[in-house]
Amino acid sequence: MSRGPSIAILGAGMGGLTAAAALLRQGYDVHVYEQARQFVRLGAGIQMSPNAMRVLRGLGLEQHIRSTAFQPTYWANREWDSGEMKFELTLGAKAEEQYGAPYLLMHRGDLHASLASLVPDDRLSLNKRLVSFEQDDSGVRLQFEDGTSAKADAMIAADGIHSGVRTSMLGPEQPKYSGRVAYRTTFPASLLGGKPIGECTKWWGVDRHIVIYYVTAQKDEVYFVTSNPESDWTRESWSLKGNLDELRAAFVGFHDEVQNVLNACPEVHKWAIVERDPLPRWTDGKVVLLGDACHPMTPYMAQGAATSMEDAIVLSRCIEAEPDIARAFQVYERARKSRTSEIQMTSHQNTWMRQRTDPNWVYGYDAWSAPLE
Template identity: 35%
Template sequence: MNRKLRIGVIGGGIGGAALTASLQQWGMEAHLFERTAAFREVGAGVQMTPNAVKVLKALGLDGELQRLGYLPQAIVGRNWRTGREKFRTPLSDACPQLFGAEFYHLHRADLLAMLIGLVDARFITHNARCVSVLNLDGKAVARFDNGEQFEADVIVGADGVHSVVRDALFGDEAPRFTGHICWRAAIALGERSDFISPVSAVWLGPNGHVVTYTISGGRVLNIVAVSEAADWQEASWHLPSNRDELLRTFSGWHPDLLRILSCAQNVLKWGLFDRDPMQRWSQGHITLLGDAAHPMLPFLAQGAAMAIEDGYVLASVLAANAGDIPEALRLYEDERLPRTSRVQLSARERGKIYHLPTPWQQFRRDVRYRFNALMNPHACGLEANWVFSYDATAFSPPAGETRPFGG
């Protein structure tokens, strides 16, 4: 093609911002449409595992990661009642050697700001609520609630688990409530050195678990607490909560954990929803990315990471196949669908392992953790070597001739 590809990205979350930044650095005309008046991220912390950090570094964010991120020494699993250590997976020293990049803890707002900072502000539109998309005469069109529309070579739905773009392509099918409720909260540490830990702690209990880890360069403690529930009756998928509800839910857990929960601030709760893996994400010149394509439970800490990988791979296939959009989207699906499907299903399974309800089941799991740790400390706990070792920046589209990144 003699002109730049024109691409519309629906949704200004982490996945949409990562995609738009990648497309623009490939020299494409990428427009980002966000339905709210300002970019915002609900929830405090996000774990950027080595597979995602490789992409962020390729985008030029190494310095920002070092400035705003936190490098945990390890992930440590603990018993919910006794506090006894069940597994320890080294991170800060091991990840660069084993996987080629670091493992960072970040504030979600910091991560989003980093990515938005890479996007040309002239191509960002706020208060743009997409109501429909369609393929029309070899193009894609997005329509918005103010009556305006945007025509492009490609439209990408990065608009989350309740995706308008997905519904337009594949029908309005509600996501499945997974039987989990998640509380997120934070503690501004200030001078409270007693809460600062160099590790990410995972408290494993019957029918629930709690994760605590430091973000914002060590200034904030992030809390993610998950408990099982029969249903989710609320009209909204996330709601304000409070520390009293959090403490009631985890009553009887270890005193150290309850001391942390008793200081929780800005408590929110979610019903966790997901979907089964899809057979395809694209129709014509329209495709999906991130949670719109593969919403997943947070138990492998891969929701944002998968969206970031998606964005990099999609940008590379579009750059290499600008003259054949359907082929580019086929290559994108061929590369990403098997991986994201495996991560979706593995995250579900990890939730079951973390939440084993009986002492006997927990004992058998913990024995396996100890045995695996003797062989390889990265073979216990997360058991995510296959996730972390992937490198989206090494993906080479099989068709066409690519330009150097940023060219």
């Protein structure tokens, strides 16, 4: 039998699913509401640094993830044209020993499916788009677009960068367009025609960059993601296609290894890079924000999903430790805000790994044991 309080989780992204998995393990009465009609395996890679892998280890997913993901032995940072090495971060077994968990590269869809496997079907409702909510002493009522509603003692809003719950809490404010777009795609490594790519490389140009890595243990699938200036593109969607000629033109003059990858890729998606400054607060009574809903960031440190997953574990620990849920939410906000704000600001600067960087303050964090107060 589930224990109280009952908790509604809005959004089945990395943050919402991790929160659901952690709270279900603790025996709470949890239900996830997601607007999508189905989960789609999007063409994107994701880096799971040791701080994120520690979250997955605690949820029992490490072995499965290891069997599908690629473990690079280094992260290379190279000059865009000459290929000269600017800084090489050692990964592989050595980094695993140092940080206590591996650094893995994988398909975003594989990670999402692994987390979703921890949430039973009867705890997740798809096609439930929240249009409004209200809270009173008895709890939170969620109203969905299809006319149905749900009631819970509290709500965790993991509804992403355009969070409607954030808007209700703090007023309307569009996320800031960074003036840059990301082209990204995954494709079969066989299309490279045997030409080599590094295991994981960020190619640093003057005003743009591209990150290229394998996303499977067999190294049979390649991913890249760019960041390049574009003044007036603000459409942000995981499914919008980009123009291959425009992409290739944006990276003319880059090293041959980059050209080979761009020439081989059959299609690409295009995404506006948006962010927010740290928010003044994340909680309102029995409602709390989590992940991109409260600290969206540029992808330059590969920490957006990782910090959402950390949030989820710390929040589940706060709920366990503090019987008053509104107070538990406040403890969570205090425990998490300085770390996520620092990562947001560092990521904004896009200097991570450009020169010798000590990533220990990010990778060494353990959400399962970090102090709550």
